[in-house]
Amino acid sequence: MRVTVKLFARLRDIAGAPELTRETAPGATIGAVWQQLAGEFPDLAPYERSISSALNADYSRMDAIVRDGDEVAFLPPVSGG
């Protein structure tokens, strides 16, 4: 199955794209999607403890299960205002 991954700010710069499509195994968690990306882009790995994640534009937990066609987003620490 496929998920769309959205990346922001420095995470996007590291991956070189604001949006990626990735194949995942059925039953995969958001955390598994992150691990896959961090394997692909090692500079993402140090963000593991400071990122937040979202599933279909709602804040989510890393242990949430993704489904085919979902949009997963990874958010570095925020700095609005």
Next chain:
Amino acid sequence: MPLLRIGREPLNLEEMVATISEQKSSASDPAPGRDGAVVVFLGLVRNHNAGRSVRYLEYEAYEPLALKAFQRIADEIRSRWPGVVVALHHRIGRLEISEASIAIVTRSAHRGDAYAANRYTIERVKQIAPIWKREFFVGGDVWIEGATADPDDVKARAEAERAACV
């Protein structure tokens, strides 16, 4: 004009104040004429940060989630300060020195609640709104990274409330 907004165009404070002042009562809003206080906060782009000379900032947002975060903040305010109405606009894109990146307008029966809810709003935006600023300074650029966004973090929420009520 919507009470909660993210956009590239310059913030229009006058229009926000007019909107919040004229806002007709929905079920949860106080009756028009009942409120005696409107408090306004504008966040501006500073020309200095952490010892660097700032040239300009670029903001980006995960817009659908940021609007939900704004709504969540408005809901938190409704439960903590019943009767307060908040308008919250954030600008994205390139912003020059002294331009406003965020405008927060709160309205309430008495000034205390409007001031407190206004301060609470900016603290919560900095905690949970998926918005980022990239600072372009003399000699380079850097993404500013503040808080790990977790809307359910009760400690962070309590901190924002403490800041609002000192």
